[in-house]
Amino acid sequence: DAKTTQPPSMDCAEGRAANLPCNHSTISGNEYVYWYRQIHSQGPQYIIHGLKNNETNEMASLIITEDRKSSTLILPHATLRDTAVYYCISRGGSQGNLIFGKGTKLSVKP
Amino acid sequence: DSGVTQTPKHLITATGQRVTLRCSPRSGDLSVYWYQQSLDQGLQFLIQYYNGEERAKGNILERFSAQQFPDLHSELNLSSLELGDSALYFCASSAQGMDYEQYFGPGTRLTVT
Numbered sequence: 231d232a233k234t235t236q237p238p239s240m241d242c243a244e245g246r247a248a249n250l251p252c253n254h255s256t257i258s259g260n261e262y263v264y265w266y267r268q269i270h271s272q273g274p275q276y277i278i279h280g281l282k283n284n285e286t287n288e289m290a291s292l293i294i295t296e297d298r299k300s301s302t303l304i305l306p307h308a309t310l311r312d313t314a315v316y317y318c319i320s321r322g323g324s325q326g327n328l329i330f331g332k333g334t335k336l337s338v339k340p
Numbered sequence: 341d342s343g344v345t346q347t348p349k350h351l352i353t354a355t356g357q358r359v360t361l362r363c364s365p366r367s368g369d370l371s372v373y374w375y376q377q378s379l380d381q382g383l384q385f386l387i388q389y390y391n392g393e394e395r396a397k398g399n400i401l402e403r404f405s406a407q408q409f410p411d412l413h414s415e416l417n418l419s420s421l422e423l424g425d426s427a428l429y430f431c432a433s434s435a436q437g438m439d440y441e442q443y444f445g446p447g448t449r450l451t452v453t
Binding site for chain 2: 279
């Protein structure tokens with residue numbers, strides 16, 4: 231699995247977009263990028279994933295650079311309930327387990 | 341609510357003891373995963389079962405074992421408990437072919453004293 235690097239923490243004002251970066255410079259061609267989040271002591275929650283195209287769902291958007299070495303998770307209008315640790319994970323599509331790093335602790339402030 | 345249930349929510353036991361954690365996956369999900377989350381190690385994958393068979397193994401100690409039953413619920417058995425086993429234990433499940441989208445239960449908080 232490719233190693234991912236994320237900033238340890240970020241702040242965002244409520245109502246503004248939260249842009250969470252992830253570096254995965256060693257990603258290989260068949261490895262996807264997945265994002266999960268964990269609200270304090272709850273089980274992690276799947277957000278979105280992508281291979282090379284940008285993706286959007288009801289929760290967030292995922293922007294992957296053309297060289298696939300980095301990506302950004304965008305929460306378009308952050309709310310206080312989005313305060314959580316966000317994990318960027320890179321792995322092959324056929325693998326079962328997820329390898330969680332330290333993630334980014336996002337604090338959304340009023 | 342993810343649809344994954346775990347019991348018990350909290351467990352306090354003494355060193356050297358044995359405990360069993362239980363997980364019921366979402367209806368229809370064949371895969372079950374166990375993860376351990378401690379303050380110093382973060383979220384660590386332990387083991388995966390698919391339709392009753394072990395599919396993948398991670399950082400699971402020999403003192404720990406798991407199984408998945410015909411009704412697809414799973415149990416994680418932890419024996420000869422040590423203080424360092426104190427952690428949150430999460431179970432997750434996923435639908436066939438969608439193991440990247442795992443649904444996590446609320447976890448069992450184990451405290452070993």
